[in-house]
Amino acid sequence: MPKDNNQEVKKVNVEATKSNPQKTIVKPLLVVEDLKKYFPLGSSFLAKNRQYVKAVDGVSFTIDPGKTLGVVGESGCGKTTLGRTILRLHSITSGKVMYDDIDLVSISKKEMTKLRPKIQIIFQDPYSSLSPRMTIGEIIGEAVRQHGIVPKDEYKDYIIETMRLCGLPAYYFSRYPHEFSGGQRQRISIARSLALKPDLIICDEPVSALDVSIQAQIINLLVELQKNMGITYIFISHDLSVVEYISDEIMVMYLGTVVEHASTKQIFGNTMHPYTKALLSAVPVPDPDSKKQRIILTGDIPSPANPPKGCKFHTRCSECMEICKTVEPKLKEYEPGHFVACHLYPQD
Amino acid sequence: MKNIVDKIKIKRKKRKEEAKHFISKEQIKKTAKENSRIIKQLERQNNRKNVPEEEYITTMRDPNNVVEFDNLHSYFFTDAGVVKAVDGVSFDIPKRSIVGVVGESGCGKSVTSLSLMKLLQSPTGQIFDGEIRYNAKDGKAYNISKVPKADMNRIRGKEMSMIFQEPMTSLNPVFKIGDQLDEVLFLHFPEMGKEEAKQKSISMLKTVNIAMPESIYSRYPHELSGGMRQRVMIAMALLCDPNLIIADEPTTALDVTIQAQILDLLRNIKHDIDGSIMLITHDLGVIAEMADFVVVMYAGRIIEKGTVREIFKNPIHPYTVGLQKSIPALSGTKDKLYTIPGTVPNPINLPNYCYFRDRCNKRFDKCDGAYPELTQVSPTHYVACYLADEMKAEIKAKFKEVDKNAKR
Numbered sequence: 180m181p182k183d184n185n186q187e188v189k190k191v192n193v194e195a196t197k198s199n200p201q202k203t204i205v206k207p208l209l210v211v212e213d214l215k216k217y218f219p220l221g222s223s224f225l226a227k228n229r230q231y232v233k234a235v236d237g238v239s240f241t242i243d244p245g246k247t248l249g250v251v252g253e254s255g256c257g258k259t260t261l262g263r264t265i266l267r268l269h270s271i272t273s274g275k276v277m278y279d280d281i282d283l284v285s286i287s288k289k290e291m292t293k294l295r296p297k298i299q300i301i302f303q304d305p306y307s308s309l310s311p312r313m314t315i316g317e318i319i320g321e322a323v324r325q326h327g328i329v330p331k332d333e334y335k336d337y338i339i340e341t342m343r344l345c346g347l348p349a350y351y352f353s354r355y356p357h358e359f360s361g362g363q364r365q366r367i368s369i370a371r372s373l374a375l376k377p378d379l380i381i382c383d384e385p386v387s388a389l390d391v392s393i394q395a396q397i398i399n400l401l402v403e404l405q406k407n408m409g410i411t412y413i414f415i416s417h418d419l420s421v422v423e424y425i426s427d428e429i430m431v432m433y434l435g436t437v438v439e440h441a442s443t444k445q446i447f448g449n450t451m452h453p454y455t456k457a458l459l460s461a462v463p464v465p466d467p468d469s470k471k472q473r474i475i476l477t478g479d480i481p482s483p484a485n486p487p488k489g490c491k492f493h494t495r496c497s498e499c500m501e502i503c504k505t506v507e508p509k510l511k512e513y514e515p516g517h518f519v520a521c522h523l524y525p526q527d
Numbered sequence: 528m529k530n531i532v533d534k535i536k537i538k539r540k541k542r543k544e545e546a547k548h549f550i551s552k553e554q555i556k557k558t559a560k561e562n563s564r565i566i567k568q569l570e571r572q573n574n575r576k577n578v579p580e581e582e583y584i585t586t587m588r589d590p591n592n593v594v595e596f597d598n599l600h601s602y603f604f605t606d607a608g609v610v611k612a613v614d615g616v617s618f619d620i621p622k623r624s625i626v627g628v629v630g631e632s633g634c635g636k637s638v639t640s641l642s643l644m645k646l647l648q649s650p651t652g653q654i655f656d657g658e659i660r661y662n663a664k665d666g667k668a669y670n671i672s673k674v675p676k677a678d679m680n681r682i683r684g685k686e687m688s689m690i691f692q693e694p695m696t697s698l699n700p701v702f703k704i705g706d707q708l709d710e711v712l713f714l715h716f717p718e719m720g721k722e723e724a725k726q727k728s729i730s731m732l733k734t735v736n737i738a739m740p741e742s743i744y745s746r747y748p749h750e751l752s753g754g755m756r757q758r759v760m761i762a763m764a765l766l767c768d769p770n771l772i773i774a775d776e777p778t779t780a781l782d783v784t785i786q787a788q789i790l791d792l793l794r795n796i797k798h799d800i801d802g803s804i805m806l807i808t809h810d811l812g813v814i815a816e817m818a819d820f821v822v823v824m825y826a827g828r829i830i831e832k833g834t835v836r837e838i839f840k841n842p843i844h845p846y847t848v849g850l851q852k853s854i855p856a857l858s859g860t861k862d863k864l865y866t867i868p869g870t871v872p873n874p875i876n877l878p879n880y881c882y883f884r885d886r887c888n889k890r891f892d893k894c895d896g897a898y899p900e901l902t903q904v905s906p907t908h909y910v911a912c913y914l915a916d917e918m919k920a921e922i923k924a925k926f927k928e929v930d931k932n933a934k935r
Contacts, residue, residue: 253782254753360870390631391809392867395853399864417782424855424864447857461787463812465854467835475791476784478738479752 207241208411209265209379214238214274216257216264220484232484234260236435237274239510242428244378247405247412249426249443251419251458253480257435258415262381265413266300267291278379296326299372303384305364309356315342316352319371328375338374345370346400362393369400381413386421398425419462423447428516431455434483434491437510441517451519454492490522498523555606562604566650573649575675583673587662593771593803594620594643599657599672601635601642604650608875612638614827615657618820620771622662625797625804627818627835629811629850633871635827636807640773643671643805644689645679661686664770685715688764692776694756698748704759705744708732711766731762734799735792754785758792765796772796773805778813790817811854815839820907823847826872826882829901833908843910843918845889881912889914 215238217231234257242248250258263269265276267283276283278298283291302308309318320338323329329337339349345366356364365385372380382401386394402425404410416422422429429446431439431454439452450456457474464471476495481487487494493503502522510520588595601613613635620626628636641647642654643661659671663686674682691697699707708728712719719727725744732740735758748756757777764772774793778786790813797804806817814821814835821838823831823846831844842848852865869886872878881887884894893913901909904919 253784362870391811391850392631392853393870395855395864395866398855399866402863419783420855420857423857457784459857461783462857463786463790463810463816464857465811465815465839465851467815467839469815473787473791475787477788479754479785480782 205243208244208279209242210275210277211241211265212239212275212277214261214264214276215272216260216269217272230484233435233486234483235264238432238435238437240430240437240440242379242411242413244411245405245409246427247414247425249422249429250413250415250432251417251422251429252432253417255434255480255483256432257483258432259383261432262300262383262413262415266298266381268300296322296328296375297377298379298381299375299377300381300383301365301368301372301385304388305361305368306388308368309364311356314353314355315347315367318356318367319374322371323374326375341370341374344404345373346396360393361389362396365389365393365397366400369397369404373404377410379411379413381415383415384417385414387416387418394421401425419458431458434481434486436491437518437520438492439517439519440510441514441519445514445517449514449517451513451517451524452521453496453498453523457495457497490520550607558608559606562606562609562651565655566604566653569653569655570650572673573676576677578675578678583670583675583678585658585660585668585670587660587668589619590662591622592619592660593622593662594805595658595660596639596643597658597660599639599642599659600655601638601647601652602655603648603652605875610874611827611877612652612874613642614877616824616827616829617657618822618829618832620803620805621820622803623797623801624819625806625817626820626822627806627808627814628822628824629809629814630824631809631871633826633874634824636824637775639824640689640775640805640807643773644683644687645671645674645676646683646689662770681715684711684769685767686769687771687773688767688769689773689775690757690760690764690777692779694753694760694780695748697760698756700748703745703747704732704751708744708759708763708766711763715767727766728762731766732759734765734796735759735762736788737762753781754788757781757785757789761789761792761796765800768800770800770802771805772800772802773807775807776809777806779808779810786813793817811839811851823850826877827874828882828898828911829909830883830911831909832901833905837905837908841908843904843908843915844883844912845887845914846883849888 214235216235217233220230220232238261240248250261252258260269264271271284274284278294281294316338319341320334323338324334339352342349342351347363347366347370356367359367386397389397398421401412405412414422414425423443426443428440428442430437431452433454439446439455446455450459457476460471460474474497478495481491481494489505490496490503490508493499496503500522506522508520508522509526510518511524511526512518513524597617599613599616600611603610603612616639628639630636638647643659647653654672657672661669661671663669663682669682705725705728708731709724712724712727729740729744732743737743737755737758743751751759777793778789781789793804794817806814808814818835821833821835822829823838823844825846831838831842831847838847839851842851846867849865849867853867855864867886872882879897881894881899884890887894899911899913901911902915903909904915
C-alpha cells in the first residue's frame with residue numbers, strides 16, 4: 180500500500196492548516212515509505228520457492244517533530260520489528276526510511292553509528308536490557324562517552340543531571356541494576372537514551388512489564404520529558420488505554436500491514452476498521468456498571484509465514500464479504516488524516 | 528591530637544550506623560538455626576501418614592461458602608529473616624461466585640492461592656498459622672492447613688484446580704497434550720480405561736471451544752498458540768469436575784482480543800460446573816468485569832474487601848482509590864495521570880504502623896499508631912484504614928439528616 184508523495188504532503192498540509200492556519204508547513208522528522216522486512220524461513224538459502232515471514236509488509240507513515248505515534252496490535256503483528264527495522268537493528272528488505280532528509284537505508288554503518296544518538300530505543304523488559312555488571316553511572320555514561328556528547332570534565336555532572344531529570348537521585352550513580360525495582364530500572368533505561376539528547380525515541384512496550392501504580396509514574400515521566408525537550412516518540416504497545424493517553428496519532432497493525440491510521444481523536448471517535456473496533460471493545464473497563472457490546476474475535480492471529488489471501492483479517496472478521504477473500508484492500512484516506520484499509524468503504 | 532581522636536570517633540559511629548543495614552554472620556547463623564527448628568516441626572506435621580480424618584475435619588462457619596480463609600499466615604523462612612508474605616488474611620469465597628484478588632506484584636496474592644492448594648515452595652515456605660476451611664463436594668469440611676501431604680493429593684486437582692499465568696511453562700513440553708490430560712484422569716480415577724480417558728479429554732477440549740479437538744489431542748504444546756495453551760490448561764483444570772477453580776493471572780500473558788475470549792470462556796464455565804472461581808489479577812478492568820466480590824491486598828494484608836460495586840464506586844482506602852485513578856481511562860481526560868509515590872515496603876522489615884502510611888496522601892496523626900484493623904463499613908464492605916472511622920461518622924451523620932428530613 181504505497182502512498183505517493185503528493186498524498187504525504189497533502190496530509191501534512193491539511194493538519195498544519197487545521198491547527199494553526201498561519202503557521203508554515205511542519206517538516207516531518209521521520210518519513211517511512213513502503214517499509215518491508217522479511218525473515219527467511221529454514222536454513223538452506225539456495226532452496227527454491229523460499230518462504231518468508233513477512234513481519235513488516237509495506238508500512239508507510241510520517242511523524243512530525245514533538246509528536247507521538249502510537250503503534251498498536253496483537254503480538255506477532257510486526258510492531259516490534261517495525262521499531263527495530265527503523266533503527267536498522269534488523270537489515271531492511273526494501274523501502275525507504277528518511278530521517279531529517281537522510282536516507283537510513285543507504286547510508287553506511289559508520290554513518291549510521293554517528294546518527295545513533297539521535298534515534299534511541301527503550302526496551303520492554305527492564306530486567307534483561309541493563310547489563311548486570313555495570314554501575315548505573317557506567318550504563319548511562321557509556322554511550323555519552325562513546326559519542327562525545329559532553330567534554331570529559333563535565334561528564335559526571337552531566338550524567339547526574341540526566342539522572343535527576345528521570346527522577347533518580349545522585350547516589351544511585353555507583354549502584355548496580357540488581358538493587359532496583361522494575362520501575363526504577365525502566366527509569367534508568369529512559370535516562371540512558373535521554374543522555375544522548377535524542378530527537379526520536381522508540382518506546383517498545385516500556386510499561387507493560389510494570390505494575391499499574393508504577394506504570395503511571397513512567398508514563399507521566401515520558402510525557403513530561405516530551406513537553407520540556409520536544410522529543411518525538413514512536414510508542415509501541417498492546418495496551419490501548421495507555422496508547423490513547425500518550426499518542427497524537429495511532430497506527431493499528433495486523434499481520435505486518437497497517438489497517439487503520441488516524442489521529443487519536445478519529446480512531447476513538449470514528450472507528451472504521453472492524454479490527455480496530457474489536458480491539459477497542461476487548462479492553463476491559465474498570466467500571467462494574469459499564470455494559471458495552473463486546474465483539475469477540477474468534478480464533479488466533481494467523482501465521483505470518485502463511486497469511487490468508489485477500490484481506491489478511493477476513494478469517495476473523497465479523498463483516499467479511501466475498502471480495503475480502505480475494506482482493507487485498509488498499510489503505511485509503513476517508514477523512515483528512517484518517518487512513519483505512521477495508522472493503523467496507525468504497526475503494527475507488 | 529584531639530582532632531584525630533574526634534575523627535576516629537566519627538568513623539566508628541559511621542561504621543556502627545552502616546552495620547545496621549547489613550546482617551552479620553552470627554545473625555544469619557542464628558536466624559538459620561531458628562528457622563530450621565520451626566521448619567522441621569512444621570514439615571514433620573505435614574509428612575505424617577495415616578492421619579485420622581478427625582484431625583483435619585472441621586465445620587464451616589457458613590455452609591454457603593466454598594472456602595473460608597481465617598487469619599491465614601504464610602511465611603517464608605529465609606536466612607535474611609522471615610518474609611511474612613501473607614500476614615493475617617481472612618475472606619470467604621461464597622458458592623457460585625467469582626472472587627477477585629487484586630494487588631501489585633509482591634503483595635501476597637499468589638501466595639494466598641498457593642497456600643490454599645498447599646503448593647508453597649517448601650521447606651522455606653510454610654503455612655505458619657491460621658485456618659483454610661474447604662467445603663468439599665461430599666459435604667465434609669477440610670481444614671486445608673492441617674491436611675497432610677498424602678491426603679492433599681486426593682483433593683488437589685479433583686476438588687479444586689488451578690490455572691497458572693504462563694501457559695508455556697505450566698505444560699510439559701515433552702508430552703503430548705492428550706497424554707497430559709489423560710494423566711490427570713488416571714491419577715484421580717485409577718479404574719478408568721485408556722479409551723474412556725481419551726473420550727473424556729477430547730470432550731473437555733471441545734467444551735473449551737478448541738476447534739478440531741482430536742488433532743489437538745495428539746499435538747505437542749509448542750505447536751499451539753498462547754491462547755490455545757491457556758484453553759488446554761483450563762480443560763485440564765476442568766477434567767475432574769472441580770468445585771473451585773483458582774485462576775492465577777490467567778490472561779496476563781495474552782493479547783487483549785484473546786483475553787476477551789478466555790474471560791468469556793471462564794464465565795461460561797463457572798455456569799457449567801456450578802462452582803466458584805478465585806481470580807487473581809493486577810488488572811482492575813478484568814476484575815470489574817468478572818468478579819462479584821473483590822479483595823484488595825497490600826504487603827501481605829487485606830486493606831479493603833467488598834462487593835465489586837462497593838470497591839469501584841465507593842472505595843475508601845487511599846490505596847484502592849489511587850490504583851483506580853492511576854489507570855488511563857479510554858477516551859478519558861488527558862490530565863496528568865495520578866501516581867502513588869514510592870514503592871511497596873520491604874517484606875522482611877515491615878514497620879509497625881500502617882504499611883501504606885509513607886505513600887499515602889491522606890495521612891493524619893492517627894496513622895502513626897498501630898496497624899489499623901479491618902473495620903466494617905457496610906455488611907459486606909471492610910476497610911483497614913483509620914479514615915474509615917471518620918467516614919463512618921460522616922455516613923452516620925448523613926443518615927441522621929435523612930431521617931430528620933423524613934420525620935418532618
